[in-house]
Structures are given as C-alpha cells and as structure tokens.
Amino acid sequence: MINVFLVDDHELVRAGIRRILEDVKGIRIAGESACGEDAVKFCRANPVDVVLMDMNMPGIGGLEATRKIVRATPEVKVIMLTIHTENPLPAKVMQAGASGYLSKGAAPQEVVNAIRLVNSGQRYIASDIAQQMALSQIEPEKTESPFASLSERELQIxxxxxxxxKVNEISEQLNLSPKTVNSYRYRMFSKLHISGDVELTHLAIRHGLCNTEPLASQ
Structure with missing residues (x-):
C-alpha cells in the first residue's frame, strides 16, 4: 500500500485529487494539509511514502517544504504537482530533492503512474516539462529564464x-535574520536588473512563475 499525503492550499484541488486516488487499488490517502509547514511535521510523525506537493502556498511554500521533507525523511518521495512549469522551477525543484514534477493539467492516470514510479525509486517528469528542461540545456540562449541565475534560496525568497x-515574515519562516533575507533580496535585484519587489513580481508573472496580482506597494 502506498501512503500518499496531499499538500495544497486550495481545498477544492485537494478534494479533486482525493477523488482521483481514493478508489485506486494500492494507494491510500494518508492525510492532507494546506501548507508546507504542516506537511513537514506530518511526514516526520506518520508513515508517508509519497507527497503530492503544490508549489505556491502560504508560509514556506512547496520548494522549501520539499527540501525539508527530503532532508528530514529521505524515504519519503515528493512529487511537485503545480501550475508552474516554466524554467527554472522544474530543475530547481528536482535539485531540492523532489522525485517528480507534474503539471496540474496532467491526466488522472498520469498522476497515478507517477506515484507508483517514484514509490518504486524512479523519477518522473511529465514529458512536456522534460522536453523543456532538455531544450534549456541544448539551446540555453533561447529558453533560459532570467530567474535561472538565482540560487535555490534566492528562488524560494x-x-x-x-x-x-514581508521580510520579517520570511525571516521567521526560513529561520534567517531579516538582514540575511534583505541580502538575498538585493542580490536578486542585481542579478535580475530590477530595483524592487513590484518589478520582481511583474517579472515573475511574465515568466509564469507566480499567479498572484502584482504587489500594490513595496
């Protein structure tokens, strides 16, 4: 039996995934949560084989949660199931220790197949995302995102x-000092040739890395 844990801040999304999986032979829904922090705690305290993780959630988010789960419970496999499929997110997520990467537009059977494969110790990346990652290696000048220059921590922030x-909230959730968070911010601004959070958000939206409205102010 494969114990699967669902992590998404949208209850409707979790309900849809639950309906897909609850009747699949050999798969059991071990639990669910709306944030990465709760997912990390649950995986440390309960038997979980595979986590289906959203990327963009309140709190530490999916990238940091993946890193923490894999570090604390290396036997747990994480599949990122997200609307965000643009470079460099898939590569960064896999580097953080995920075993799979799927779009939320994936067919139900593909989700089931991915769960079974990663549980068996293999990796699974949706074919369109894998092609995009391969092209970024072959023709980086055509496919590389400006965000590709960011480190994993910079991308998370x-x-x-x-x-x-806000900076104080980020510092608390990532156990970093506000000064350190601001150092990452200014390093990002320099790499991306921008001057503030509003520009950062507009740039992220243009490159499909977030689906929020631009910030009203810095």
Missing part, C-alpha cells in the same frame, strides 16, 4: 515575496 510576504 522570490516566490515568497511575490505572494506578498
């Missing part, structure tokens, strides 16, 4: 900023 989270 970028995603949190574009959700409207």
């Amino acid at each position: 970028m995603l949190m900023i574009t959700r409207g989270q």
Whole structure:
C-alpha cells in the first residue's frame, strides 16, 4: 500500500485529487494539509511514502517544504504537482530533492503512474516539462529564464515575496535574520536588473512563475 499525503492550499484541488486516488487499488490517502509547514511535521510523525506537493502556498511554500521533507525523511518521495512549469522551477525543484514534477493539467492516470514510479525509486517528469528542461540545456540562449541565475534560496525568497510576504515574515519562516533575507533580496535585484519587489513580481508573472496580482506597494 502506498501512503500518499496531499499538500495544497486550495481545498477544492485537494478534494479533486482525493477523488482521483481514493478508489485506486494500492494507494491510500494518508492525510492532507494546506501548507508546507504542516506537511513537514506530518511526514516526520506518520508513515508517508509519497507527497503530492503544490508549489505556491502560504508560509514556506512547496520548494522549501520539499527540501525539508527530503532532508528530514529521505524515504519519503515528493512529487511537485503545480501550475508552474516554466524554467527554472522544474530543475530547481528536482535539485531540492523532489522525485517528480507534474503539471496540474496532467491526466488522472498520469498522476497515478507517477506515484507508483517514484514509490518504486524512479523519477518522473511529465514529458512536456522534460522536453523543456532538455531544450534549456541544448539551446540555453533561447529558453533560459532570467530567474535561472538565482540560487535555490534566492528562488524560494522570490516566490515568497511575490505572494506578498514581508521580510520579517520570511525571516521567521526560513529561520534567517531579516538582514540575511534583505541580502538575498538585493542580490536578486542585481542579478535580475530590477530595483524592487513590484518589478520582481511583474517579472515573475511574465515568466509564469507566480499567479498572484502584482504587489500594490513595496
């Protein structure tokens, strides 16, 4: 029996995935949560084989939650199931320790297949995303995102900023000092040739890395 844990801040999405999986032989829904923090805690305390993880959620978000789960419970496999499929997110997520990457537009059977494959120790990346990742290696000048230059931590903080989270909130959730968070912010601004959070959010939206409205102010 494969114990699957669902993580998405939209209850309707979790309900849809639950309906897909609850009648599949050999798969059991172990639980669900609306944020990455709760997912990390649950995986540490309960038997979980595979986590279906959303990317953009309140709190630490899917990228940081993936990193924490894989570090604390390496036997747990994480599949990122998200609307965000643009470079460099798939590569960064896999580098953080995920075993799979799927679009929320994936067919139900593909989700089931991915769960079974990663549980068996293999990796699974949706074919269109894998093709995009391969092309970025072959023709980087045509496919590379400006965000490809960001480190994993910078990308994580970028995603949190574009959700409207403030420096003090980010520092608390990531166990970093506000000074350190601001250092990452200014390093991002320099790499991306921008001057503030509003520009950062607009740029992220243009490149399909967030689906929030631009921030009203910095």
